[in-house]
Amino acid sequence: xxAKAVGWGILGTADIARKLVRAISRAGGSRLxxxxxxxxxxxxxWCEQNQIPSEVARYGNYEEVLRDGKxxxxxxxxxxxxxxxxxxxxxDAGKHIxxxxxxxxxxxxxxxxxxxxxxxxxxxxxxxxxxxxVRVPVLRKAVDxxxxxxxxxxxxxxxxxxxxxxxxxxxIRMKSNLDGLGCVGDLGWYxxxxxxxxxxxxxxxVYAVAHKRNSEGVIKxxxxxxxxxxxxxxxxxxxxxxxxxxxLEIAGTKSSxxxxxxxxxxxxxxxxxxxxxxxxxxSGMIVEQTSSKHEAGGCCQxxxxxxxxxxxxxxxxxxxxxxxxxxxxxxxxxxxxxxxxSGQPVKLK
Amino acid sequence: xxAKAVGWGILGTADIARKLVRAISRAGGSRLxxxxxxxxxxxxxWCEQNQIPSEVARYGNYEEVLRDGKxxxxxxxxxxxxxxxxxxxxxDAGKHIxxxxxxxxxxxxxxxxxxxxxxxxxxxxxxxxxxxxVRVPVLRKAVDxxxxxxxxxxxxxxxxxxxxxxxxxxxIRMKSNLDGLGCVGDLGWYxxxxxxxxxxxxxxxVYAVAHKRNSEGVIKxxxxxxxxxxxxxxxxxxxxxxxxxxxLEIAGTKSSxxxxxxxxxxxxxxxxxxxxxxxxxxSGMIVEQTSSKHEAGGCCQxxxxxxxxxxxxxxxxxxxxxxxxxxxxxxxxxxxxxxxxSGQPVKLK
Numbered sequence: 001x002x003a004k005a006v007g008w009g010i011l012g013t014a015d016i017a018r019k020l021v022r023a024i025s026r027a028g029g030s031r032l033x034x035x036x037x038x039x040x041x042x043x044x045x046w047c048e049q050n051q052i053p054s055e056v057a058r059y060g061n062y063e064e065v066l067r068d069g070k071x072x073x074x075x076x077x078x079x080x081x082x083x084x085x086x087x088x089x090x091x092d093a094g095k096h097i098x099x100x101x102x103x104x105x106x107x108x109x110x111x112x113x114x115x116x117x118x119x120x121x122x123x124x125x126x127x128x129x130x131x132x133x134v135r136v137p138v139l140r141k142a143v144d145x146x147x148x149x150x151x152x153x154x155x156x157x158x159x160x161x162x163x164x165x166x167x168x169x170x171x172i173r174m175k176s177n178l179d180g181l182g183c184v185g186d187l188g189w190y191x192x193x194x195x196x197x198x199x200x201x202x203x204x205x206v207y208a209v210a211h212k213r214n215s216e217g218v219i220k221x222x223x224x225x226x227x228x229x230x231x232x233x234x235x236x237x238x239x240x241x242x243x244x245x246x247x248l249e250i251a252g253t254k255s256s257x258x259x260x261x262x263x264x265x266x267x268x269x270x271x272x273x274x275x276x277x278x279x280x281x282x283s284g285m286i287v288e289q290t291s292s293k294h295e296a297g298g299c300c301q302x303x304x305x306x307x308x309x310x311x312x313x314x315x316x317x318x319x320x321x322x323x324x325x326x327x328x329x330x331x332x333x334x335x336x337x338x339x340x341x342s343g344q345p346v347k348l349k
Numbered sequence: 350x351x352a353k354a355v356g357w358g359i360l361g362t363a364d365i366a367r368k369l370v371r372a373i374s375r376a377g378g379s380r381l382x383x384x385x386x387x388x389x390x391x392x393x394x395w396c397e398q399n400q401i402p403s404e405v406a407r408y409g410n411y412e413e414v415l416r417d418g419k420x421x422x423x424x425x426x427x428x429x430x431x432x433x434x435x436x437x438x439x440x441d442a443g444k445h446i447x448x449x450x451x452x453x454x455x456x457x458x459x460x461x462x463x464x465x466x467x468x469x470x471x472x473x474x475x476x477x478x479x480x481x482x483v484r485v486p487v488l489r490k491a492v493d494x495x496x497x498x499x500x501x502x503x504x505x506x507x508x509x510x511x512x513x514x515x516x517x518x519x520x521i522r523m524k525s526n527l528d529g530l531g532c533v534g535d536l537g538w539y540x541x542x543x544x545x546x547x548x549x550x551x552x553x554x555v556y557a558v559a560h561k562r563n564s565e566g567v568i569k570x571x572x573x574x575x576x577x578x579x580x581x582x583x584x585x586x587x588x589x590x591x592x593x594x595x596x597l598e599i600a601g602t603k604s605s606x607x608x609x610x611x612x613x614x615x616x617x618x619x620x621x622x623x624x625x626x627x628x629x630x631x632s633g634m635i636v637e638q639t640s641s642k643h644e645a646g647g648c649c650q651x652x653x654x655x656x657x658x659x660x661x662x663x664x665x666x667x668x669x670x671x672x673x674x675x676x677x678x679x680x681x682x683x684x685x686x687x688x689x690x691s692g693q694p695v696k697l698k
Binding site: 261 | 507556558560561591592594600604609613615625635
């Protein structure tokens with residue numbers, strides 16, 4: 001396609017933005033055109049550190065990024081508490097939006113953001129990079145393969161890393177006024193997304209327990225059970241208190257699928273998942289077990305995410321799927337937070 | 350050791366008993382001397398099917414096994430609802446006892462069984478075969494290796510198999526008057542045992558949900574969270590509704606240990622577990638991951654269990670450990686059942 005490259009702007013100079021800068025530079029039909037930060041000094045220093053080409057505009061505030069006519073789409077890696085304001089401002093400025101997760105502090109905020117994007121006819125997408133990996137459609141096909149899986153009845157997923165004491169005290173993800181959802185927003189978002197994606201709907205009810213909080217009351221360790229119709233369920237644990245685990249198990253009546261790197265793929269050259277097909281035989285005397293590794297191709301999922309968004313912008317074919325699944329995720333996160341506060345199961349409407 | 354072989358009697362002709370017959374025949378210092386069933390016809394037919402040598406006594410009831418002077422220890426694979434009666438009768442007859450799990454319908458029963466065994470100075474042990482595998486002490490050492498694991502903070506474990514419709518209707522494990530604990534007693538017992546074993550104590554509190562029940566109300570699918578001090582926790586799922594999964598993950602601040610065959614080992618020649626040591630680096634840009642397989646030796650765990658019991662009988666060195674951990678397991682199972690009934694978290698005393 002010989003189209004003009006889609007122009008990307010970035011609001012904020014968070015660490016995570018570096019990943020996207022790299023992805024934009026590698027993605028087809030996409031180029032970085034502007035970066036904004038709170039001060040010009042800050043943006044200059046960040047651009048130098050990250051070797052941003054000189055033709056990329058530097059702004060000492062976010063508004064100018066939104067006024068820049070070369071910017072078609074903005075990436076918003078700001079603290080969660082600032083998302084609603086800047087998503088709405090960006091949408092009102094006619095910019096498409098890729099917003100880091102957790103999208104909002106609650107579903108009410110997210111509904112308003114999405115309504116504003118719809119009103120302005122711009123795309124909304126949350127930054128769940130793993131959803132764009134080439135492995136995902138292969139996985140979808142496997143999950144839906146009833147001959148192999150039988151009925152898919154439960155999911156078990158974990159996402160943790162060990163932050164340590166300084167992290168608990170100083171990291172933005174532990175600040176109640178900035179990212180008040182703590183490990184639930186930062187890590188649980190991916191677990192919930194995987195569950196909503198696999199079962200293709202949000203749960204009916206949620207029960208969650210916060211096992212650890214920091215001195216500000218922000219959750220640093222949690223587990224939850226998500227209830228679906230007909231006895232299907234999912235369980236997840238997330239936390240900043242355990243070594244890095246990023247596992248997803250999708251279990252059916254006939255087989256189980258397992259991924260040990262569902263969020264951050266270890267390699268760009270290849271990816272895979274395991275299918276375990278086992279059964280007790282002879283009244284539990286023996287287990288017949290087969291385990292097979294399914295290769296699913298390699299890619300850089302951030303590059304694919306940028307390309308997906310740029311294509312939407314270029315073709316003007318907005319995709320309902322992305323705001324919908326972001327909102328389903330947020331609604332489930334809301335129920336998790338409410339259950340963790342109340343100590344009671346919480347139904348989703 | 351040139352000692353006289355320990356004499357084993359079996360009360361009941363359940364399928365599972367075949368496994369123990371084979372184990373007794375292979376175990377050093379152990380021999381099968383008597384089998385009892387409800388009728389002589391039944392025991393004769395079972396002995397023929399399982400090629401039981403003719404010198405093994407056949408009894409058309411359980412009492413005669415307990416009166417047989419050659420019997421030092423009895424194995425009790427009867428339905429759970431019958432355990433208390435026959436454990437007490439066996440103990441009163443001076444026999445040591447290996448009792449299938451779940452040990453009792455509730456902890457009160459198990460306390461009475463154990464008190465009776467103590468009174469009669471006989472060993473009580475539940476039939477958790479995996480605890481006797483040569484892998485277990487190797488695993489213990491790994492779990493306790495703080496340099497490798499850091500602090501052990503959470504456990505995730507699953508044990509399921511797919512029973513199917515006929516199983517739900519007819520299997521003894523789905524009969525409320527025989528094995529009323531359903532999948533919790535049959536499968537969850539192993540999950541709970543692994544958690545109690547790994548954390549070396551029972552939880553403070555439990556929350557459990559029964560996701561499916563059969564027409565008699567017996568639980569066929571459940572998950573639970575077990576709460577420990579200081580924010581440590583464990584989650585488990587068990588059920589007769591999912592393909593065979595028998596996973597145990599013990600996660601620390603530095604590493605995680607994973608077993609995919611913690612109950613029934615696929616091979617007698619070898620066993621292993623995986624140690625995953627991973628961390629996010631560079632603000633979550635990359636994951637540094639190492640995964641190593643630890644070989645832990647091969648054995649037949651049933652043979653080891655029989656040898657363990659026969660040694661206790663021969664040396665008359667009763668081991669407090671086995672009744673204690675069986676009771677801890679039952680207490681936790683009780684709390685799980687109570688929580689599943691009430692829909693509320695249940696504290697253990």
